[in-house]
Amino acid sequence: QVQLVESGGGLVQPGGSLRLSCAASGSISGINAMGWYRQPPGKQRNLVARITSAGDTYYADSVKGRFTISRDNAKNTVFLQMNSLKPANTAVYYCNAGHLAGTLYIGMRYWGEGTLVTVSS
Secondary structure, three states: OEEEEEEOOEEEOOOOOEEEEEEEEEOOOOOOEEEEEEEOOOOOOEEEEEEEOOOOEEEOHHHOOOEEEEEEHHHOEEEEEEOOOOHHHOEEEEEEEEEEEOOEEEEEEEEOOOEEEEEOO
16 A cells, blocks of 8 residues: 655645645555646546656646646655645645556556645735
8 A cells, every 4th residue: 555645735825835745655666656636626636747756747737837846756755836826726635646657547546635725815
């Protein structure tokens, strides 16, 4: 099993910044990609950003230029730096880890419990 421990969510004003962290532990040998998804209230969960162990990154168009994903492979930790936050970015953010082949995940995927990010004045 894999455990994902998230931190960094909370309340922030529009235009502010937050950094989310996710540390993976357990049986992580098969993991080559980690990323962040978010689910706004009443909406579907969508991919925000992901990064592979090789350093390849993907960003949703809506966050390009504002969010940055990074990782420390030695610590099995992924980060999401979120700048210029907007009220529309309010959502539960979930850390995800799995084995990515191309754009398709193979086998088990693991999820954090989710951390709430609220952007409001």
